[in-house]
Amino acid sequence: NKNEKIQLLRDAIVSYSDFPKPGIIFRDIFGIFRNIVAMRAMKDLIVEHILFLEVDLVVGLDSRGFLLGPIICMELGKPFLPIRKKGKLPGNVVQHAFTLEYGEATFEIQTEYVKKGARTIIIDDLLATGGSMAAAIELLKLSGAEVIECLTIIELSGLKGREKLGIPVHSFVQYD
Ligand code: PRP
Ligand code: ADE
Structure with a gap:
């Protein structure tokens, strides 16, 4: 059942202190x-x-959202x-700079491939x-999508990321 699958995920995630910087506990998806039973449980939980x-x-x-998205797209037919x-995507891109727990970066999307009003879910390993x-979310709004949910496997609840999003967030394993 669902709780057993979530427990499989929790048991499989390894935590590393002081990576990649002092004071950060890195939760490694x-x-x-590495565990096929946990990997299947993860796929089932997301698809369900x-x-x-x-x-x-x-x-x-x-980059870790790339491991999760295509698996579930195959099941959903989307x-x-x-x-x-x-700097990685060709063609017409829009970009947005941001800060994260241990640094800063800029994201880009190939905006022409987003259909207006597309009901969109954003997936990543960790919030x-x-x-x-x-x-x-900003890039998808600029591209005309309707973002209906942000889905991550892991959520670091103590950092209160979900409060800044204004879009429903769903996660399976939470840490303080
Ligand atoms: C990690 C993680 C999330 C992001 C979460 O990615 O995979 O994408 O940080 O942090 P935030 O909620 O504070 O923004 P990272 O930027 O380390 O990139 P990587 O997946 O390429 O290693
Ligand atoms: N991305 C941002 N913070 C992280 C953490 N503590 N563990 C793994 N990925 C992360």
């Missing part, structure tokens, strides 16, 4: 990818959650679009300060 949302488009964030760190997710 790749523990889930999204099925009833009537999503037109799944957007994944550079397209995947990446948001990448700047920390919400800086990355807020930038992604």
